[in-house]
Amino acid sequence: MKIAIIGAGLAGLACAIECERLGIIPDVFERDESVGWPWPCTVHWLNVLQRQMGDIRESLREKYRLDLKPINELRTLKMKSPNKETSIEGKLGNIMTRGKHRESVENQLFTLLKKTPVYFNRAADYKELSKKYDYVVVATGKDTAAKEMGLWIDYGVVHLRGGLVFGTFESTSSTVYFNTRYAGQGYARLAPWSSTQAIIGLCNIGCSEYEMDRLYTNFLEEENLAHLEFYYKFSLPIFSTGRVSNFKSGNVLLVGRSAGLTERLLGTGAVEALISGILAARAMIQDLDYESLVRPLQKHVENISAIRAPYENLDNEGLDRLVAMINTPGIKQAIYNTGINFIDMAGGILNKIKS
Ligand SMILES: Cc1cc2nc3c(=O)[nH]c(=O)nc-3n(C[C@H](O)[C@H](O)[C@H](O)COP(=O)(O)OP(=O)(O)OC[C@H]3O[C@@H](n4cnc5c(N)ncnc54)[C@H](O)[C@@H]3O)c2cc1C
Numbered sequence: 001m002k003i004a005i006i007g008a009g010l011a012g013l014a015c016a017i018e019c020e021r022l023g024i025i026p027d028v029f030e031r032d033e034s035v036g037w038p039w040p041c042t043v044h045w046l047n048v049l050q051r052q053m054g055d056i057r058e059s060l061r062e063k064y065r066l067d068l069k070p071i072n073e074l075r076t077l078k079m080k081s082p083n084k085e086t087s088i089e090g091k092l093g094n095i096m097t098r099g100k101h102r103e104s105v106e107n108q109l110f111t112l113l114k115k116t117p118v119y120f121n122r123a124a125d126y127k128e129l130s131k132k133y134d135y136v137v138v139a140t141g142k143d144t145a146a147k148e149m150g151l152w153i154d155y156g157v158v159h160l161r162g163g164l165v166f167g168t169f170e171s172t173s174s175t176v177y178f179n180t181r182y183a184g185q186g187y188a189r190l191a192p193w194s195s196t197q198a199i200i201g202l203c204n205i206g207c208s209e210y211e212m213d214r215l216y217t218n219f220l221e222e223e224n225l226a227h228l229e230f231y232y233k234f235s236l237p238i239f240s241t242g243r244v245s246n247f248k249s250g251n252v253l254l255v256g257r258s259a260g261l262t263e264r265l266l267g268t269g270a271v272e273a274l275i276s277g278i279l280a281a282r283a284m285i286q287d288l289d290y291e292s293l294v295r296p297l298q299k300h301v302e303n304i305s306a307i308r309a310p311y312e313n314l315d316n317e318g319l320d321r322l323v324a325m326i327n328t329p330g331i332k333q334a335i336y337n338t339g340i341n342f343i344d345m346a347g348g349i350l351n352k353i354k355s
Contacts, residue, residue, distance in 0.1 A: 003027070003284060004133040006124045008035045010270055011256025012139030013109035014066065014277030016116045021065070022285040025115050027133075029124035036106040039234035040099040040164050042191040042199045044074060044174065047093045049268045049304060051341035056271060057094060064278050068108050070094035071193065076173035079326060080223070081319040082181075086327035095174070095191060096270070105270070130252055135284045139277060141257045143240050149249045155241045155264055155305075158186065159209065161216045162201030163233035165225075169198045178319045182219040185312045187265060190225070200225060203266055205312075209238065239266075243302070247294050253280045261297055263304050272297045 001024050005012045008030035019026045032038065045056050053059040060066040074092045078085065097104045110118075126145050129136045138145040146152040169192040177188040184206030192198045202219050204212065212235075220226040243260040247253065255276040256262075262269030276294050283290035314322060325331060 001135070001285065002133045003135045003137065004029065004124070004129040005137045005139055006126055006129070007139035007141060007256075007258075008032075008106070008110070008118050008120075009037075009139060009141050009256065009273070010105060010109070011141075011258070011273040011277035011280075012137065013106065013113070014064075014274040015137050015139060015255060015281045016118075016277075017066070017109065017112050018064075018278040018281035019285065020114060020116055022281060024281075024285050025117075026137075028116055028118040029122045029129075030118055030120050031123035033120050034100060035110045035118070036100040036104050037098050038100070039236070040101055040193075040199070040232060041097065041162075041201075042071070042193050043096050043098055043270055044191065044267065045070070045094045045096055045271060046074070046267065047091070048335060050271060051339060052300065053271070054339075060271070060274065064275065066109075066112075066274060066278075068096070068105055069103070070096050071103055072171050074172060074174060076170065078173065078175040079178065079323050080175060081178045081323040082316045084320045084323040084327070086323050088326075095172075097193065098270075126252055130250065134251060136252045137255055137277070137280050137284075138252060138258045139255045139273075143242060143258065143260070145252070145258060146242075146244050146254055146260065149252070151244045151246050151249065151254070152260070153243050153245060155243070156205065158239040158241060158264060158266065159204045159207060159212050160201065160236040160239055160266075161204075161212055161234070162199060164193065164231045165198055165200055165228040166196060166231060167198065167228050169195055171195045177219070177223055178323065179219075179222065180314075180316050180319070182215045182222065184215075188219050188223070197231070200228070205264065243298060246291065247276075248290050253284070253290055255280050255294075259294070259298075261294075261301055263301050263308075265308065268301065268304055272301060 003026035005026050005028045016028050050056050072095045077088045126136050126138050143152050171192045174191040184204045186203040186205040188202040202216050241264045256273030261272040279293040
């Protein structure tokens with residue numbers, strides 16, 4: 001069986017690893033010169049968003065044989081609205097790194113490949129490859145293929161700006177900022193890389209591209225971050241979000257963000273990318289139905305969106321009330337430090353009501 005995988009990101013590499021383990025050596029095409037995003041980044045794997053898995057890392061290890069190491073545990077999550085602040089403590093999840101860095105998730109995955117050739121500097125086209133291979137897996141982190149195949153349902157765009165800064169930080173503590181003045185319906189975050197470096201990011205929903213410079217400056221000034229020394233700055237291309245109506249068309253399978261498996265606020269999507277890549281490999285090689293294997297991932301992402309939807313309409317006063325409410329001891333404890341999978345419970349109900 002001949003399998004081509006386009007994109008050596010999380011979904012593509014996880015797919016290649018599983019193909020190897022099932023006895024098929026795929027060809028991987030990556031447009032960049034090496035694995036990992038060109039910009040350094042820390043991302044969160046938040047337990048509260050993945051309760052259906054139990055412990056995320058343990059579940060990836062046991063169910064999917066992926067043992068991925070974080071740079072730190074996430075033990076404190078601070079949430080700030082314009083006039084309120086709350087802090088949640090506990091075993092909240094893990095801080096992972098992305099990019100060219102040796103410890104990035106992409107590089108950890110890459111070292112697990114034994115025989116698979118990865119053709120770097122090769123931007124591949126799924127239409128061409130689908131004529132030469134039995135299966136083509138689109139793992140480009142882009143919506144282009146799904147759009148061309150008429151499978152993409154658009155949810156709108158996200159603007160991203162940020163960088164790596166020097167300073168003094170608690171390496172297990174992240175801060176999330178909610179403020180419509182600079183983030184619109186999105187948010188900003190400061191996530192540590194170490195005790196001396198952190199990633200700052202503004203994820204704006206609702207603004208136009210031209211406003212982004214001004215909003216980013218507002219964010220840094222309003223949150224007293226403008227004095228920090230930047231080691232690296234990034235301004236990412238407009239990030240579209242959406243869902244797909246089908247995950248497969250002919251011999252082409254969509255995985256990860258190319259399959260719309262990233263939530264609009266970008267707080268989740270990495271784990272879904274890994275799992276969808278693995279499920280695609282199993283479907284192709286073991287002749288399983290990819291659509292039914294991958295649907296629960298899409299449902300979970302949609303449940304997160306459903307929970308978040310009421311928040312999208314809040315003004316700054318409403319955000320203050322929300323943060324004050326989360327600060328209520330019983331609520332805070334119930335959301336973050338129990339094993340209850342309230343996302344799929346409440347999100348599932350909200351989605352049923354909607355439909
Ligand atoms: C700034 C930011 C912060 C995020 N934070 C979080 C977080 O905290 N938690 C979380 O769970 N998720 C987070 N996400 C979402 C998560 O990172 C994505 O869901 C995940 O990276 C999707 O993986 P992927 O493999 O589909 O795509 P990617 O990881 O983007 O990989 C795509 C790969 O395909 C390559 N490629 C593209 N086009 C071609 C082509 N034509 N030919 C060959 N190669 C190609 C690219 O170079 C890249 O290597 C964040 C995303 C962003 C942008």
